[in-house]
Amino acid sequence: MKLIIATIKPFKLEEVREALTTVGVRGMMVSEIKGFGSQSGHTEIYRGAEYAVNFVPKVKLEIVVQDSMAEQVVSTIANTAKTEKIGDGKIFVLDVESALRVRTGEMNDDAL
Amino acid sequence: MTTRFDRVNARDKEMKLTKYITVGTALSLLPTFALAQDAAPSFDEIGPYIMTTLLFLVGGFLVFWMAAGFAMLEAGLVRSKNVTMQLTKNIALFSIAGIMYWLVGFNLMYPGDFNGYFAFNFVPTTLEPVGLAAADASLDYASVASDFFFQLMFVAATASIVSGVLAERIKLWPFLIFVVILTGLMYPISGSWQWGGGWLSELGFSDFAGSTIVHSVGGWAALAGALILGPRIGKYKDGKTIPMPGSNLALATLGTFILWLGWFGFNGGSQLAAGTVGDITDVGRIFANTNMAASAGAVTALILTQIMYKKVDLTMVLNGALAGLVSITAEPLAPSMLGALLTGAVGGVIVVFTVPLLDKLKIDDVVGAIPVHLFAGIWGTLAVAFYTGNWGAQITGIIAYGVFTFVIALVIWVILKGVMGIRVSEEAEIQGLDTSELGMEAYPDFSKG
Numbered sequence: 031m032k033l034i035i036a037t038i039k040p041f042k043l044e045e046v047r048e049a050l051t052t053v054g055v056r057g058m059m060v061s062e063i064k065g066f067g068s069q070s071g072h073t074e075i076y077r078g079a080e081y082a083v084n085f086v087p088k089v090k091l092e093i094v095v096q097d098s099m100a101e102q103v104v105s106t107i108a109n110t111a112k113t114e115k116i117g118d119g120k121i122f123v124l125d126v127e128s129a130l131r132v133r134t135g136e137m138n139d140d141a142l
Numbered sequence: 143m144t145t146r147f148d149r150v151n152a153r154d155k156e157m158k159l160t161k162y163i164t165v166g167t168a169l170s171l172l173p174t175f176a177l178a179q180d181a182a183p184s185f186d187e188i189g190p191y192i193m194t195t196l197l198f199l200v201g202g203f204l205v206f207w208m209a210a211g212f213a214m215l216e217a218g219l220v221r222s223k224n225v226t227m228q229l230t231k232n233i234a235l236f237s238i239a240g241i242m243y244w245l246v247g248f249n250l251m252y253p254g255d256f257n258g259y260f261a262f263n264f265v266p267t268t269l270e271p272v273g274l275a276a277a278d279a280s281l282d283y284a285s286v287a288s289d290f291f292f293q294l295m296f297v298a299a300t301a302s303i304v305s306g307v308l309a310e311r312i313k314l315w316p317f318l319i320f321v322v323i324l325t326g327l328m329y330p331i332s333g334s335w336q337w338g339g340g341w342l343s344e345l346g347f348s349d350f351a352g353s354t355i356v357h358s359v360g361g362w363a364a365l366a367g368a369l370i371l372g373p374r375i376g377k378y379k380d381g382k383t384i385p386m387p388g389s390n391l392a393l394a395t396l397g398t399f400i401l402w403l404g405w406f407g408f409n410g411g412s413q414l415a416a417g418t419v420g421d422i423t424d425v426g427r428i429f430a431n432t433n434m435a436a437s438a439g440a441v442t443a444l445i446l447t448q449i450m451y452k453k454v455d456l457t458m459v460l461n462g463a464l465a466g467l468v469s470i471t472a473e474p475l476a477p478s479m480l481g482a483l484l485t486g487a488v489g490g491v492i493v494v495f496t497v498p499l500l501d502k503l504k505i506d507d508v509v510g511a512i513p514v515h516l517f518a519g520i521w522g523t524l525a526v527a528f529y530t531g532n533w534g535a536q537i538t539g540i541i542a543y544g545v546f547t548f549v550i551a552l553v554i555w556v557i558l559k560g561v562m563g564i565r566v567s568e569e570a571e572i573q574g575l576d577t578s579e580l581g582m583e584a585y586p587d588f589s590k591g
Contacts, residue, residue, distance in 0.1 A: 075451040076385035077458060077510070078498030 031126040031138060032100040036091045037065065037119040038111040043089050049110040050093070053102055056142065059092040069117035088119060094126055096139050183276045190417020191281045197425065198288035201411020204404050205295035209236045211400030212302035216309060217584070218394030219457065219509045223574025224310045225389060225584030231305045231314065235321045239298040242326035243267075247297060248290050251330035251338050258341035260331055284414075292411055296356050297325045297333075299408070303360030306509035308367045310386075311374050311571050314579060316564040323554055324363055332359060332546050336539070346532045347539035351412035353472030353522035354540055359547045361516025365505070366551035370559055373506030375571055383501040386508075389585075391456055398460040402436050405467045409474040428474040432467065435474075435486025439466020439518075442490025450494070458494055461510040465489035468515055469522035476529040485525050489518040 038046060043060065050058065064085035071084040095103055104121055112118055131141040213232035220228050239247075244267050253261030269287045270279070279285070301321045308317065333355050335342040349355050376384055388394055409432045415421040443462025447455040466486030470477070477485060496513040505512070523540050527533040558564050565571075570578035577583060 075453065075455065076387055077455060077501075078451070078494070079383035079385050079501055081383075081385050 031094055031129060031142070032097055033124040033126045034091070034093045034095065034100060034103055034107070034121065035124070036093075036107045036111070036121040037063070037067075037088045038091065038107070039113065039118060040087055040089045042111045042113075046091070046107055046110045049106050050103065053106050054099065055093060055095065055103060057093070061090045061092075063088050063090045067117070067120065086117060094129060094142060096142065183281075187281060188276050188279075190415070191279055191284060193416040193422070194284040194414070195288045197411055197413070197416035198284050198292040201407035202288065202292040202295050204407025205292070205299065205411065206404075208295070208299055208401050208404030208408065209302060211397045211402075211404055212299070212306065213397070214393045214400060215397030215460070216302075216306045216509055218390040218392065218397060219306070219388035220309045221386060221574070222389035222585050223576055223583075225576065226580055226582050227314065227575035228305070228309055229584070230580065231309075231317060232302065234314075234318055235301040235305055235325075236298045238318060238321050239301050239325040240294060242322055243294045243297050243330070244290070246326050247330040248293060250327070251293070251333045253334060253338055256334070256338070256340070258339075258344060259335070261334060261338070296352060296408070297329050300329050300356050300360040300363075301325055303357065303511045303515045304364040304367060306511040307364035307507045308371055309508040310575065311566060312367070312371055312564055313562075313566055316558045316562055319558060320363075320367070320551075320554060324551075328363070328547060328550055329356075329359060332543055335542065342535070342539050342542060345538060346530070346535040348526045348530050348532070348536070349472050349523055349539065350474055350526075351409045351471045353468055353519040354543050357468045357471065357515040358519035358523070358540070359543055361512050361519060362544055362547040363551040364507070365512055365516060366548050367555050367564075368505050368507060368512070370552065370555040371565055373504055374508075375568060377506050378501070378504050383498075388457065394457065394460055398463055401464060402433075402467065405432055405436070405471075409471055413475070424475055430479065431474045431477055431482035432470055434479050434482040435466040435470030435489070436463045437466070438483040438486035439463050439469065439490035439493070442466075442487045443494050446491065446494040457510070458497065461493045461497065461514050462490035464514045465493040465518035468518040469525065471519075472522040473526040473529055481528075485522065488521055488525075492517045492521055 036046075040062070047058070064087055066085055069086055071082050071086065073080050073082050075081075091107070093103060100123060104123060107121055129138050129141040130136070209232065213229055216228045216232065217225050246264050246266070248267045249263045249265045250261055253263040256263070267286075267290050269290070270285060274285070283289075301324055304320070304324065305317065334340045336347055336349055336355055337343070374386065377386065378384070406429050410425045410428045413421060413425045413428060416425060440459050440463035443459045443465075444454055447453070447458045466489040469485045469489035469492075470482055473485075474482070493510065493513045496517050497507075497510050500507050500512060507513070520540055524533075524536055527536045530536075555564065566575060566579060574583075
């Protein structure tokens with residue numbers, strides 16, 4: 031099993047969810063986060079005072095899938111979230127040791 | 143038109159009557175009663191009294207509603223960790239003003255004959271007896287109770303201005319002690335110079351509904367407090383201003399609209415008469431001009447922030463509307479609609495340029511009340527001279543109110559600082575006054591920030 035962590039632009043969330051559902055993803059965890067990468071921050075003005083916004087709002091997806099699906103999920107997210115402008119986000123893939131469905135006690139692939 | 147100055151005579155007459163009724167025996171009252179019944183006054187005689195009294199009552203509850211406006215504006219512009227404290231200060235200051243103005247304020251402010259500077263008239267306000275007979279009423283003015291009720295709302299507005307500037311760092315009780323002095327003594331004494339028939343009114347100074355007497359006075363008192371209190375922790379760092387965005391701009395906007403509504407009573411009621419075609423038409427004219435100035439202030443701030451910052455700043459637009467209102471308050475009757483538009487627009491310009499200016503001087507004004515009430519108040523009072531031509535009197539008045547209020551406020555703040563301290567501890571300030579001072583949060587389900 032693989033854990034896929036993706037940061038994307040918040041407005042892309044719905045589109046990415048739909049695309050992932052289409053390729054067979056049956057669940058995901060979503061959090062609103064703030065962070066910075068190569069986009070870095072930007073400056074805003076509040077009541078005449080300029081200030082730096084160091085952290086940019088993003089949405090983080092965490093998806094656990096069978097090994098065989100991982101590549102397709104990564105490419106689906108990459109294709110759907112891409113705007114070709116700075117700040118599109120990043121995708122990480124990690125190995126997952128085990129999984130357990132709380133209700134039934136099913137393990138690993140069966141639990142997904 | 144009845145002026146604020148005329149009220150002194152009307153009230154004098156009223157007080158004599160009240161004394162007569164209190165001291166007089168039942169026997170001496172009986173013939174008066176019989177007489178009043180014999181010659182029932184026609185509506186022509188009592189109509190103006192009823193209309194003006196009604197104007198005061200309607201105007202009074204509109205101005206009362208401004209207390210809600212200030213509370214919402216300030217609750218929206220402070221951070222969420224200080225909202226409960228800001229609301230507590232707002233209801234407390236309004237209620238203290240209500241008691242102090244009865245206890246000493248009203249009779250200090252409208253003393254009748256006095257030396258023009260200070261009246262030693264420390265008497266609580268008394269109302270007319272129940273079921274006043276027409277023959278005993280000041281038919282050329284309005285009921286004392288309605289007059290008191292109306293004027294009381296103005297002093298509360300002054301105190302509200304102070305609370306906004308000093309938000310997020312001042313202790314509750316020293317602030318409330320200052321409110322006691324401001325509403326019981328400072329505002330009534332300086333107010334009597336003009337509206338009580340004092341030396342400034344003799345001089346020809348003109349301030350229709352109180353750009354200076356109400357708004358600048360609040361602004362001066364707040365400025366003195368801000369200087370003694372210092373800025374919030376972390377507001378100015380390495381020569382830069384660090385914004386501390388307000389917790390709820392929906393509340394701030396609602397507060398601004400409520401203030402805008404209340405202002406129709408503030409300026410319209412200050413016509414002080416509604417019993418003739420001329421007077422009630424003037425009230426209508428004042429409503430229209432007041433609305434125009436607010437609109438002009440808001441639109442000016444809208445356009446200016448777009449040009450200067452490339453994005454519209456809502457908080458500045460809200461301040462712009464209020465600055466327009468303060469600007470027109472000194473003379474809402476004489477201008478044409480175009481005149482009101484220009485007066486209000488200048489108010490909007492003042493706000494957009496002086497909010498950052500105060501930050502450069504490291505004077506931390508949380509809600510922008512100093513630009514809105516003090517600077518726009520000075521502008522509005524000066525602008526009256528375009529209609530009266532009496533620049534000297536306007537400038538004298540502005541300086542007199544400024545020096546008196548600022549110096550006394552400064553002294554009181556220094557004394558309060560020395561005696562009990564006016565600022566919360568660093569830890570309490572960072573944690574937020576809601577939990578540290580009150581143990582009660584406005585938004586208990588929200589995360590800290």
